[in-house]
Amino acid sequence: MVKLAEWRGKELFRKYGIPLPRGQVARTPEEAEALARAGTVPLPCVVKAQVLAGGRGKGGAVRFANTPEEAKTAAAAILGLEFKGEKVREVLLEEKLPIARELYLSITLDRSLRLPIVISSAQGGMEIETVDDTAIERTPVHPFPGLASYEKRRVAHVLGVTGPVAKSLDRLLDSLWTLFNREDAELVEINPLAVVGEGLVALDAKVIIEDDAAFRHPEYADIRDDRTPLEEIAREKEIAFVQLDGNIGVIANGAGLTMATLDVLKEFGGNPGVFLDLGGTDDPKKVTEAFLLMARAKPRAVFLNIFGGVTRCDTVARGLVEAMKQVPDAERFPLVARIRGNNEKEGVEILRAAGITSIPTLKDSAQAVIAAAGGAA
Ligand code: GDP
Ligand code: MN
Secondary structure, three states: OOEEEEHHHHHHHOOOOOOOOEEEEOOHHHHHHHHHHHHOOOOEEEEEEEOOOOOOHHHHHEEOOOHHHHHHHHHHHHHHEEEEEEEEOOEEEEEOOOOOOOEEEEEEEEEOOOOOEEEEEEEOOOOOHHOOOOHHHHOOOOOOOOOOOOOOHHHHHHOOOOOOHHHHHHHHHHHHHHHHHHHHEEEEEHHHEEEEEOOEEOOEEEEEEOOHHHOOHOOOOOOOOOOOOHHHHHHHOOOOOEOOOOOEEEEEOOOOHHHHHHHHHHHOOOOOEEEEEEOOOOOOHHHHHHHHHHHOOOOOEEEEEEEEOOOOHHHHHHHHHHHHHOOOHHHHOEEEEEEEEHHHHHHHHHHOOOOOEEEEOOHHHHHHHHHHOOOOO
C-alpha cells in the first residue's frame, strides 16, 4: 500500500475542493521561519511532523507558534525527532484555526461487506481505535450510485451538524467520495474534521492508495512504503521476509505453512517476530542468503519448519549449514529445526553432522524454540 504523508493527502484534498487551512511544507527551521515571516503561512500557526505514524498530537510532533522565531524553534524541535522509528524530514506549517468542534470522517473499503463505507463520529481528534464503538457510525455505500442524499443526512445527524455546516458537509462528502474512487484510494480519513465558524475544514489527511492500482499512479513511484531496511534488502533479493515485533524468527516454505507456524507458536505462548518464506527453491545458495538475512534481524531463536516438496529437505539443510559457517558471532542464534518430506533422511543427516537435531513433531519443535527464546509470554 502507498501511504501518503499528510501534505500529499492535502494536495489531493485541494484538487477535489475539500476546504483546508493555508499552509506549506518546510525542510529546515530557517525555511519555516521565512514562511511565517513572509505571511505565506499566517500566524499563529501549527507546525506538524510529516511522518506516516499517527498520534503526533499527543507525541509532541504537533506544535504551535505565534511568531516567526517560534515557528523556527518548533520546526527545529520537530525536525530533530525520530517519531515512532521514523526520522522527521519535513514539517507542515499551517495557519492555526479557531476550532469549535473536532469530528471524524473517513471512507474505506469494508472487506467483509465488500462495499465502501463512510465512517463518521462526533468524537474526532483522537485515534478512532480509541473511540467507543457506540459513538461510531458505519454507512455502507453502493459503489455505482455513490452517496445518496439520505445517507449524507444520516452522516450530518451523527456528526451533529445543521444549517450551513451541514451544507458544507454535503459538498465535502461528495468531494471525498469522488477522490476515494478516482484516486484509487483504500482509505481517505479526515481526523479531525474541524467545525470552524459556519464551515468545515480538514485539519489532517490520511490517504492510502491501493497497491493493485499503483501502475495507474506513476506520481507515487518515488514514495517508499513502510518497509524496514532489511525488508527492503529482502525485496531486492526476492525473498518474502516480514519483520514484526516478536523475538522468534521463523523460516518456513510456502505462505500456508509459514502462517500456520506463526499460529502454532502463538498458541503455545511464543512471540514470533521475523518470518521468512523460502517458497519453492532447489538452490542451497538461496537458502544461505535467507538465513544470513534472518541473522541480521537478530532474533532470540530461529525455528526452521520445512515441508520438503519442490524445496527438498537436503537443499535446505545444505544451505543452512553453509549459512551457519558465515553468520558472524554477534548474530548467532539458537536454532530448532523440523524438516519433513522430500529427501527428509538426507536432510536430517546433513543437519545431524552439523550438530543440529531435527525434531519431527510440530508441537515439540514449537515448544523447544519458545524455550530457546526465553520461554512463553
Ligand atoms: P495526529 O495526532 O497525528 O492525528 O495529528 P493531527 O493533525 O490530527 O493533529 C492533532 C491535533 O492538533 C488536532 O486534533 C488538533 O487538536 C490540533 N490541531 C491541528 N491543527 C490545528 C489547527 O489548525 N488549530 C488548532 N487549534 N488545533 C489544531
Ligand atoms: Mn489526526
